[in-house]
Amino acid sequence: MLMYFKFPLNDVKAFMSINEEWPFELFCESLTYDLFSTHWEVRHGAAIGLREVLRQHAGGAGRTPGMDTAQQEGATQRYLEDIALRTTCVLALDKFGDFVSDEVVAPVRESCAQALGIVLSVMREDAVVSVMNILITLLRQEQWEARHGALLGLKYLLAVRKELTAKLLPEVFPSVFAGLQDSCDDVSAVSAAALAPVADDIVNFLPDQVTSLITCLWDLLLDLDDLTAATNSMMSLLSSLLANSHVSYTHRGAELHELVPRLWPFLGHSIKSVRRSALATLQTLVAMENTEPPVNVWLPQVLQEALRTLFQRCIVESNQETQ
Structure with a gap:
């Protein structure tokens, strides 16, 4: 040797x-x-x-x-x-x-x-x-x-x-x-x-698969919790897909004002990267111009709850960058 x-x-x-x-x-x-x-x-x-x-x-x-x-x-x-x-x-x-x-x-x-x-x-x-x-x-x-x-x-x-x-x-x-x-x-x-x-x-x-994939991820958020191993990866994937400027998205069977509140529990997740992915997803949705219904239609319906949740998270967030 x-x-x-x-x-x-x-x-x-x-x-x-x-x-x-x-x-x-x-x-x-x-x-x-x-x-x-x-x-x-x-x-x-x-x-x-x-x-x-x-x-x-x-x-x-x-x-x-x-x-x-x-x-x-x-x-x-x-x-x-x-x-x-x-x-x-x-x-x-x-x-x-x-x-x-x-x-x-x-x-x-x-x-x-x-x-x-x-x-x-x-x-x-x-x-x-x-x-x-x-x-x-x-x-x-x-x-x-x-x-x-x-x-x-x-x-x-x-x-x-x-x-x-x-x-x-x-x-x-x-x-x-x-x-x-x-x-x-x-x-x-x-x-x-x-x-x-x-x-x-x-x-x-695979543009024909994007809606099905995003819909699946939104639905899976209902079953995720702090102890689910897939939480971090799924939130990151959802954020990445929604951040793509070419995506025009409408959820099947639910409006965005019903979907967005599914993000609230993840804003207080114990893992920092999950909290950041949830914030990135919310920020992306607010900035999107090609959602159906448009932002100025669905956002006012969740605005009060969103501001309250974000304000509470700002107060107790331990990571400065996330805050």
Whole structure:
């Protein structure tokens, strides 16, 4: 192992001329075995190790001297596909979770999803689509941990392959949208977290789905409370969608003066980011020009309650920026 440190990390050719293999071959092979350890700490450490090595060297993984350019690229893609399958298996099988405050912390699945995201960032398009299909299949599993891991993988997939968003998002959206209504709060939380970074893309590429998505989020607010893990993610997603200037929104079955009061409980939420997301949503609605009915119709009906609630929150708010 000491031989790994005789050359700078970027001096790959010098190392390969002596060892006739990718410098990190043995090290990464050991980490891939550790991904399936019975101890979660070992699995977690292996996922972090793979993530950091591939972050810098994924483009040269699996190559050996004597190959032409096409052969080298093929070797790299085969190696990355193998890593993608292994990390996906961990997302499907790992069941370790801990709870901090109101949210589940799944360090093994989170780190594996991050490593998978790095691998997907340099994989061929057809291989990326294949991994996406596997993750969508995992969402049909009965174990909530498998659905949670699949959504983590999809979250990082959408984040790293922005150039494929127009192709991937229509395939991914129905499954992630269904995840918002999952019986497990932690699954619905990561579903909202997966959609929040691509809120603008949903408006651009799936305009017909925007109203249904916003309606679903408004309805879900009725079931959220201080102990619901999805509260923060859903409030952020709702705020992001409403902030888009292209959204023209009318709720089915309820007027805005009936919907806006659903935000009041979240203005006093114990988590600062939830309070800020609720404020951002309210601020966005007040500033919107394309709501139906218009602002000057629905706002006067809730103005007194809104001013009273905001004044009370200003008095007791502990965070200066939020105040």
